Amino acid sequence: MNTKRKIIIDQDAHGPASTNLQSILMLLQAPDVEVLGICVVSGDGWCDENLAHTLRFLEIAGRTDVPVFRGAMFPLLNSQRRMLQWEGLHGQLFWKGAWTERFYDGRPRPGAHPSQPRFVPELAEGTPTTLPAPGSAAEFMVRSVRAHPGEVSIWAAGPMTNLALAARLDPEFASLAGELFFMGGSFNPVPADNHFAQEYRHNPRQEFNLRWDPEAASLVLKEDWRRITQIPVDATTRTLWSAAHQSAAAAAGMPWSDYLGRFGRELPMWDEVAAALWLDPSLATRRETMAVDVDTAFTANYGAILSWPVGRGPGLGEQAVDVVLDIDVPRMERLALELLCGR
């Protein structure tokens, strides 16, 4: 009997070797875990480009046995034009994912193609020869939870567009999944000394994954999940995939080591934290259960986390969410390195 924990990864998977792909590798490497498939979605980059990075990464890692599915190209309602108008009223956003033409400091973003969603540039890590599995990411998720009712964890670390589609394709999708475990949102991140913390100084509750598609996030968070666990930015601000980590990964002699060494970047370990916490919940040092929703009003607060003590919200379908607010950083980093170095 197969007793491995079943998981579907839903990710913007914008590579190479970003926090996104490293978290995928951690879950692939974990013992006693069966990754049923990887669902790709637009977010940090457009879906088609993210898909190519993911397929190539699996080739390099020798894990083409795991099916990869194409997900939603566009958020439900949001668009670049809309966010440009929003910025005119509410101020420049720090990060806009695939819509980012210039960084906050004015530098052009290399390789940006915000108005060409289908364009896939030549990949530095090489062009994949494998193809995505047939069918959409949302259909795959629905099929999987129906095949294994109550057993499949939906682990999401990108915008929630695919999950919203799955929930509306099949009203029982959420209740048939084992759980929703997601990285996204922010509550009150402790100011860190890395420049990524700057994003939250004036907008502590607006995080990119939920802000790219607030309507999808609000829809998904009101579904009838058996359990919801959230890893917000708060749990990640003190982490960093450092040059030292990168060198260690590069020296590990695994099939993907050269790739991690060449393409790694000094980033907070946003998604690695989410992978680690799903694998080992005891890494959480502070967690709190609260009612959570996302603001879909198209005002200054668009895409921000809304929260209440459980039972004190407006009663519009908001669910109790187990929110991890802080973690044991050294233990988390050890686990990430163990899995990424294949030790």
Place this chain on the structure above:
Amino acid sequence: MNTKRKIIIDQDAHGPASTNLQSILMLLQAPDVEVLGICVVSGDGWCDENLAHTLRFLEIAGRTDVPVFRGAMFPLLNSQRRMLQWEGLHGQLFWKGAWTERFYDGRPRPGAHPSQPRFVPELAEGTPTTLPAPGSAAEFMVRSVRAHPGEVSIWAAGPMTNLALAARLDPEFASLAGELFFMGGSFNPVPADNHFAQEYRHNPRQEFNLRWDPEAASLVLKEDWRRITQIPVDATTRTLWSAAHQSAAAAAGMPWSDYLGRFGRELPMWDEVAAALWLDPSLATRRETMAVDVDTAFTANYGAILSWPVGRGPGLGEQAVDVVLDIDVPRMERLALELLCGR
């Protein structure tokens, strides 16, 4: 030549002996300060009741030489009915000032008369025999800054309705004032162990003074002030007017000592902090200049502080504000006690 610093106090002044009236007393007691007048406004209670408390307090303190002016009864746009509908969509508010019929825990608020704004109950401290000065608070403020251009500090520790009226009565009001110095708003208050901190756990940016009349606050903060200093909740969370402070004040043998002892309450020293910082700016231990506005969109974020690095806002008139984020609490408490005990 009169070299005293000139100040107009604009306050909801909901007594008796709350943080509001104690901050007024501090400013009255400070050497080298000339309080030109006290402008009363609705907020924690209705204006007429607040006015009676203020007049009576000045009688007890022997300071009926200071004129008191009646200000706005209602916020520009907001109303109890509107906030009740807001709560239906966005969840119960912790504190609604004069509109508060029940506390957050469900207990009825003693003496509440939310739909009788003109009603003035019998005051526990006695009925005043003095009357407010003729004319409105807003007209008095305009007259004063025109009489002493650039010299009058507008010190505000309640909703900003009176200030908004003054600004629209006279387009030069703000630029003729010496400065705007106000208590209100919150950015990211450190969780304190007193139950007042509960209000900010899920809504870190929504503070009552600005939330009662967001339209007035947004209007006022876009005016052409020479200088704006803000004391948000962040600077006050670690303060408490304790039973010990109250006993010390009661034993001081000043005309108002019995009053402070009988009517004091264990509250964060919100407005005392604002009085102390105006008197001694060196009490600030952390300050930051940022562009500040208030959200007037009638959504979950209604009345919340909006902020940006200076020059990075949308350019819709938001001004640079000197925000005090933390203070030397022991020194602030010493100054407050010295002034309140008349030593």
